[in-house]
Amino acid sequence: MRVLVIAESSERADIVRRGLLLAGHETANVAAPDGPLPSAMEQARPDAIVLETHSPKIDLLDRIIDAMGEKPLPLVIFSEDPSEQTISQAVRAGAAAYVVDGLNAARVPAIFQVALARFELMTDLRSELSVAQQKLTERKFVERAKGLLMKARNLSEDEAYHTLRRMAMERNRRMGDVAKSVLEMADLLN
Incomplete structure (x- = not known):
């Protein structure tokens, strides 16, 4: 695994390495930490990131999150800052591990494995x-489309469901997509 190390000091970076x-x-x-992280990420093409800093x-x-772009990576932080606010910010930023005063080469493998x-x-x-969430959204579309079919065509709930199901099978589409199309068409006609 390729790891990008972001460190404030070369001595501590050597411990991480x-x-x-x-x-x-x-x-x-x-x-x-104050360097151009996007170019460091592009050059390194890492699978994970280790940040060593006094306080992140x-x-x-x-900047680290922005440099990751669309592909989040495991982030391990070694810090000397035990404050709740800093730890909370680090976790919200995606840190899989936040270690306070624990930078020791022998401990890095286990910490890194837990973070991964x-x-x-x-x-x-x-x-x-x-x-x-997608299934819930699709279910809402199906329920609304069923209601619309029941009202427009005077169908029972079961008949409306089977109508949507048949339409989905005929078009080789997901039922939620067909229901959404039915609702969009109804909006156009109103």
Whole structure:
């Protein structure tokens, strides 16, 4: 795994690199927190990011998120700042691990592994949430379209459902998409 290390000092970056090497990971690049992060990301093409800083400021976290672009990456933060506000900001920014005063090369492999597992779990949960939200939205469209068909064609609820289902099968489309089309057509006609 290729890891971009963003560190305030070269000594602490070396500790991170030794720890990543112990874990069998490659340090793709070392960047300074105040440097051009988008170009560092483009050059390194990392699979994960480790940030070593005295205290991760919100603007730095925002710059890291912006540099990631559309592809979120696991983010591990080693910091000396134990404040609740800073930790909360780091977690909201996507940190999979936030370690206070724990930068030790021997500890990096386990911390990094936990962060990767947590990132994967959060990615799976976000995906499941997105699917559930899409299904709920489609269900709302189907219910509204059924109501419209029941009223316009004087159908029972079951007949309206089967009409939508048949339309979806004939058009080889999802039922939610067909229901949305029915609603859009009704809006055009009104």
